[in-house]
Structure formats: structure tokens, C-alpha cells
Amino acid sequence: MFDLKNPSRRKFLTMAGTAAGASLLGNTGLVVPSAYGAGALGAVKEEDAVIAFGHVGPISDEGWTSTHHDGLVAVKAAFPKAKYLEIETIPYSADATRTFRQFVAENATLIFSSSEYGDLLAEVSNRAPKVAFMECNGHRVADNFSWYYVKHWMPTYVIGVAAGLMSKTGKLGYVASFPVPSVFTSVNAFQMGAKSVNPKATTQVISINSWFDPQGASQAGTALLDNGADFLFGIMDEAAYLQVAEKRGIPAAMWNTDVRRYGPKSYVTSCVVDWRKFYVEQTRKRLAGTWTGNEQILLPLGEGVDRDAWGESVPENVRQTADAVRTKMLKDGFNPFAGEIKDSAGKVKIAAGEKMDDMALYNWNWAVEGVTGLAT
Amino acid sequence: MAFRLQRLPSVRPEIAVAAHAVAIGLAFVVGGIAVTISGHNAFTLAAKVLTASFGSEFGLEDFGLLFGPLMLTGLAAAVTLRIGLWNIGAEGQFYIGAVFATGVGLFFSGPPWLMLTAMFLAGGIGGALWILVPTLARAYANVNEIITTLLLNFVAVLVVNYLSTGLWRDRKQSVLGATARIPYEVPNLSGSLHAGILVAVAAVVLMALLIRYTRWGYEVRISGANIFAAHYAGIPVRSRLISVMLISGAIAGIAGMLEVAGTVHRLQGGISNNFGYLGIIVAVLAGGSPIGVVFSGFVMAVILNAGIILQAQGILLNDVLAMTGLILFFTAIGEQVAHYRIVATHVVAQEA
Structure with a gap:
């Protein structure tokens, strides 16, 4: 580790900041490449630390944003003397830049962004080289910037297996947000899991252009069921389509949290996420001065992401078959994303014998055979 | 002697500007009271x-x-x-x-x-x-x-x-x-x-x-x-x-x-x-005046920027948006009020 009192290191940080500013002024639009490798930002006393959380949705969504808020609560319990800042429902506009800049102005030492704000966040972090940034589902790193996410495709494949077994028609419905990698990966993992046990399985996707739009999600769920789907899955921040499924007596799997109370009969399981341990760990590192940028962190199955306890109406044989796949993943490192995989146009994209690695899965941007409604 | 309200067909510019200023001021007062009640x-x-x-x-x-x-x-x-x-x-x-x-x-x-x-x-x-x-x-x-x-x-x-x-x-x-x-x-x-x-x-x-x-x-x-x-x-x-x-x-x-x-x-x-x-x-x-837009745009920018600063202090976004609504509300009232003036009326005693 670097001696943090070493003036040359300090000088470097100042220079990096100037370079970042210069690059913005020069309108290159490029991220400043880091001259150094990973470097720590220096220890912070707990009472001096300011930990900031910027959320994409309301913390009362009982889904995505509430899982991150739970993370904040856990960090607060572990480090009660630090100061905490939290802003919810940050739009994907220049307001995001203003919001994160406000965190910097409030002397934040570590900033978690629970969604990808891309350039809007980079604009802030490039000019705040002494502040640590962590972007959930991000795609860039820097000396003061790391991203993190979960390997949601693993539990999603397991959920797909259950869906394939529970669907009579093989027609599965998926409520999506945008045609972006997290959605492609989720839809594909779901479809591949289902197809592994049900050769007729197909997945119809409807995108509603939002991560939090309960009304839009309900409408999409209804449309999918009207079109013949007899199993619903999706990637919404909240649980609206579960209520649609419950009313129609169709099984549905969810994301983020255990929301079975909104549809106890329909609830199959959920791709549950839990950031508490991870956030506490990152905050501890930041306080100790061992936090580093340039990290790309994917939390594995069982450590931050998993399937939830099965719902009451899931038959025993379905639980066993799906859980056998999960156990194989955990014990034997089973990777179901192996060739041959064709895209939705029938073209072979992953040849037989090839396997998709984590980064390929994280950045997946085409739909597999059997998926309709997701623009490739 | 009594008073009554008289409606004017047009408003003098200085009265209109004053009405807007008072309206914005009142909105801030109401917003301030709401913030105080919520414990800030x-x-x-x-x-x-x-x-x-x-x-x-x-x-x-x-x-x-x-x-x-x-x-x-x-x-x-x-x-x-x-x-x-x-x-x-x-x-x-x-x-x-x-x-x-x-x-x-x-x-x-x-x-x-x-x-x-x-x-x-x-x-x-x-x-x-x-x-x-x-x-x-x-x-x-x-x-x-x-x-x-x-x-x-x-x-x-x-x-x-x-x-x-x-x-x-x-x-x-x-x-x-x-x-x-x-x-x-x-x-x-x-x-x-x-x-x-x-x-x-x-x-x-x-x-x-x-x-x-x-x-x-x-x-x-x-x-x-x-x-x-x-x-x-x-x-x-x-x-x-x-x-x-x-x-x-x-x-x-x-x-x-x-x-x-x-x-x-x-x-x-x-x-x-x-x-x-x-x-x-x-x-x-701004009352439709291009130059007025500079002033009202300034006020609005302060409010929106304040919104982000206040959120970091734990005040919700909706409260900030309510503030912009209050300003518009008071301005609409102020605009009508500016059309009136109070005139003294002399009551002529009826002769028996």
C-alpha cells in the first residue's frame, strides 16, 4: 500500500483532478485514463465520514430501492457515528449530476449510486478525485470509482427452470423496462432455464420504458396474460404485476424482495438481492483507507443474490428440480450459459463447447432463441 | 363613509410587479411555516x-x-x-x-x-x-x-x-x-x-x-x-x-x-x-414579458437548485415541488387582486 502522507502521491491526485477538469474543458468527452493502478484514498475517522446514498426510486418501493435503503440502515448500525445523506427518486437527467454534486459539496467521503447514471455521474466523480464513488450496475471505473452488481442470471436461470415446469402452455411472459444488458441477461437466463426442462418454452417480453411504473407494469402483465402466457416474470422495482397474476390465478416470479403478501397464491419466488453485507464491507474499507477504485464487483449466487423461499403453490417436484440446479451451481460451479446458443433470429452466437463468462453475461445485448418482443 | 372594490380593466406595470413580488413572498412564508412545522x-x-x-x-x-x-x-x-x-x-x-x-x-x-x-x-x-x-x-x-x-x-x-x-x-x-x-x-x-x-x-x-x-x-x-x-x-x-x-x-x-x-x-x-x-x-x-422571464427564471432556478440542496437535508422532493405550485397559486391570486382598487363611497342619506 502507498504511504498516504507521501507528498508525491498527493501531488498526483491533484494532478489527476486537474487533468479531469482539463479534459472536460477540452471537450474530449473521454474518461481520463488512470495513470496509476488502484490506489486507496486514505483513512477517514468514523465521526468525520459522510456516507451518501443516491437512489433511483422511492425507498418505500418494497423492491429495488428499499433493498439499498436496507443497506444504508445496516451501514448506519455498524458505523453510527458517521453522517448519512440519502436522496431518493433521482431522475436520469442533469438533475442527477446536480444531486451527486450536492453530495460532494456536503463533504461526502463515499457515495453509493444504486443505479447507473453513466456520464451524469462521471461528470461529478471526474472532478472529485478525493471522493469514493460506487455505481451499481455501472460500466466505467477510475481511481475513485468502482462498480458493483449481482450475478442475477444464476438465480434467474433457477427461476426459469421452475417456470418451465409450472407452465402448461410453455408461453411465458416477461415485464421489462428497457432493452439494456441487465434485461437481456435476465430474459435470456429465464428463457434458457425454462427451455432446459420444457422444449416448447418461449418468452414474450413487453418493455414499459420505466423501472418504476406500477400502472404500466400492471397493464403489461395483463396484456401478456391476455396473449396466453401462463407464467409471469419481470424486472420491476415494485410488485404490481404480481397482483395481476394473483387475480387471474397465474403463477408469477418477482425481483428484489419477498413480496408474497401481495399475491400469496401466485408467488413462486423472487430473485432477491441483499446489499447489507457488501455496503458495510465497502464502508469499513473506506474508513480504514483500504478502499480502492478500478474495481468491478459481481456478487455471486448466495452472497447478495439468490432465489427466495418457494411460494406455497409451488409443487414439490418443481422445488426439487429447480433447487438441484441451484445446488449444482453452488457446489460444482455449474455454468448453464454454454453453447450452442442461438439468438432470436436463429443465428448461432455462442458455438457448441464455448461458455459465456461473467463479463459476457453482464454485458449481454442480444436475445436468445425463443424470446420475442425484445429489440436486438 | 363606506368602501367598495372597483375592478380596473388594466393594471399599472408597477402594481403588477408588486403583486408578483408579494405573491412570491407569501409563498415563501407559507413554505417556511410548513418547513418549521416539520421540525426544521x-x-x-x-x-x-x-x-x-x-x-x-x-x-x-x-x-x-x-x-x-x-x-x-x-x-x-x-x-x-x-x-x-x-x-x-x-x-x-x-x-x-x-x-x-x-x-x-x-x-x-x-x-x-x-x-x-x-x-x-x-x-x-x-x-x-x-x-x-x-x-x-x-x-x-x-x-x-x-x-x-x-x-x-x-x-x-x-x-x-x-x-x-x-x-x-x-x-x-x-x-x-x-x-x-x-x-x-x-x-x-x-x-x-x-x-x-x-x-x-x-x-x-x-x-x-x-x-x-x-x-x-x-x-x-x-x-x-x-x-x-x-x-x-x-x-x-x-x-x-x-x-x-x-x-x-x-x-x-x-x-x-x-x-x-x-x-x-x-x-x-x-x-x-x-x-x-x-x-x-x-x-x-413574468406576465408574458421577455425581460420578466429573466427574473422569474432566476427565482425558479433558485427554487429548483434549493430542491436538491434541501433533499440532502432530508426534505422530500414533493415538498419542493409543492413550493413551485404555491408560488403559481399566489401569483394567480395576486394577478386578480391587482385588478382591484379600494374606493371610498359616500352614502347619500335618503330623504324621507
């Missing part, structure tokens, strides 16, 4: 907002980045008010201006000054095209422009979503559909504050001069004040109406171009930040 010290928060907005480089930049687009969308709504029309569609024109500018920036290349000029013109043309149908419908079929311009906002959002999550999508972003980064950027004045704010000021001054000192402006004002008198005087009202609405659309479109080329750099849903709708409030606060 209103004065500490107000001081915090002012020091954070104007006492730091970041704060000033953020303020400027709000002020510029608010002046432009406010101006877009204000110019149509001069001829007695409501452009509720600045939001949509903003988006389509951004779409046109993005299209030029992504699919053509050339020296930056040329490309930025082309994007600027494309933004203006896009905004004007988006208001063209409501304009013609208003001019030739007398279709209410409030409804048509408003409804086209929703169509514009869908166009942006279609392009940014479909045709023009950048495959590297993960959470939201967005286009690739546009390689041409409006030059920065300081930090993140780009030159768009100068364009906004220039547009305000230009429109103010046009309306005040040209024959065109005179005819627009007469048409707005009394359309029958304008007809009688031989003013080509229809042609003035068309030009005003197209200019309004173009101004909003240019705001969209500046936001995408100066601030966000990618076309994606949500970039308008509701500037189009906020512009209506700005224009109403």
Missing part, C-alpha cells in the same frame, strides 16, 4: 440554500445550468402569451429539438463550430416543426392550441423513448436506453456550465427588442391585446400568429439542443427535467 429551522435552511447556491463554484454552475433552459422555455411560453395564446407544448418541442440536434450530431461530422451551428439550427427547426400542426390548426381551423400542444408532449416523449431505446440505442449503457455520446459539445464557460446560458440571454434580449421596437412586434402586441381591433386596423393577424407560434417552438427546440449538446450529451428519456412545463410557470410569473 426555516432560516437555517434558507441560509444554507443561498450559501450552497451562490457561495460555491459547484452551486453557481448548477444554478446556471438550471437558469439557462428555464429562461428559454419561459421565453417560449412568454412570446405566445403576447399574442394571447398558450404554448403548453414547450416540453415536447424541447424533446424534438434535442432529437433533431442529436440526429445531426451523431450521423454527420465536421468541424465543431460548423456542427454545433448545424445542431443549433436543427434544434430550432425540430421545435418549430413540432408546433407546426397545432399552429396551422389554430390559424386556419381555430382549434384550441392548449390541447394540441399539450397532447403532442406525450407523443414527443414516445419518439425519444423509441429512438433512445431502439434505433439509436447505445449498447454499452446498462440501466436506461440512451444514444451514444454526441461527439460535439457546447463549449464550457466554467466547470460544467456551458455557453448555453449566453444563448438564452441573447434570445431574451432579441425577443424583447423585436416585440418592443419592430413593426412585427407592434402588430403582435395589438393582436394579443384586441384581436378585433387588430383585424380592423388591417394587421395580418393570422400570419403574426403563425410566426409567433413557430418562433416559440423554435426557442423551446433550441433549449432542447443546448441541454443535449451542453449538459447531458446523450439523448435519453427524462432529459427535459420538466423544463417545458416549468417554463409555463416562468412565463406566467
